[in-house]
Amino acid sequence: MIKFSLSILVYSLLALNCVAQTGPLVTATVTLEAGAKDRDLQTILYFEGISYEKLLVNSPALVGKNYQIIINEFVKGSLTKTDVVFDSSEDEYFKLKADKLGFAVVSKVTEGNEFKISFQFDGFSAGRKYRVDAHQKDKFTLKSFFYKEAPISLAAGTKTYLLAFMTPYVRADKSEAYCEVAHSGIDPEHLYERYQIPHYFLVAIQFN
Structure with a gap:
């Protein structure tokens, strides 16, 4: 089990939640697994420019809840698009x-300058495509806002x-x-x- 410093704990609990609280506060654990476990498969993913992340959110409070996966697109600091x-x-x-x-997140930038992202659940998936600047497409990458495991x-x-895809x-x-x-x-x-990051996408989860 990874031990976290106070600063990481505070960041995990506060900085990730970026809108006003509208319901009872509960604590959950998020676990991140970056890349494929199989070394050969990870080599292929790297060669193809594909990012692969697995996330697991765990809390007794999740039972009976609905949830949304949301992507917010920002251009020069302004929210330009929200997709559920x-x-x-x-x-x-x-x-x-x-x-x-639990779900996996698979993403890449195509030769046609499209950011493709897919959320793979147990037996179903959902995804989106977005345009990115041709001169910046090789600079985009998918990053998480926490380490391997965090509250x-x-x-x-x-x-x-x-x-964030940024x-x-x-x-x-x-x-x-x-x-x-x-x-x-x-x-x-x-x-x-x-x-001064001009164009980025934020991936959020919301429980209702």
Whole structure:
């Protein structure tokens, strides 16, 4: 089990939840597994420019809840698009019947300058496509806002940001950084103000 410093704990509990609380606050654990376990498969994914992440959200409070997967697109600091990629309330079948929710996130940028992302659940999937600038497409990457395992706070009707698909922060010396941004602890909706990242996508989950 990984031990977390106080700063990481505070970040996990506060910074990821980026809208006003609208329901009772509960604590959940999010576990991230980046890449494929099979070494040969991971080599192929890397060659093809495919990102593969597996996430598991665990809390007794999840039983009986509906959930949404939401993508927010930001351009120069302004929210330009919100997509509800999946909404479990569309059918009673999808309502959570256990204390955990697991899914995989697969993404890549195509030769046609499209960001493709797919959320793979047990027996079904949902995805979206977005246009990205041809001159920036090789700079985009998928980053998580936490380490391998972290506590997060959840409240009904509150978006919790899990991932960002973004270009890097370019420092004064022209070096580039991704993790510095993702683990900075600032509100993900304000990445442009702090890091001047012109175009990025935020992946959120919301329980209802």
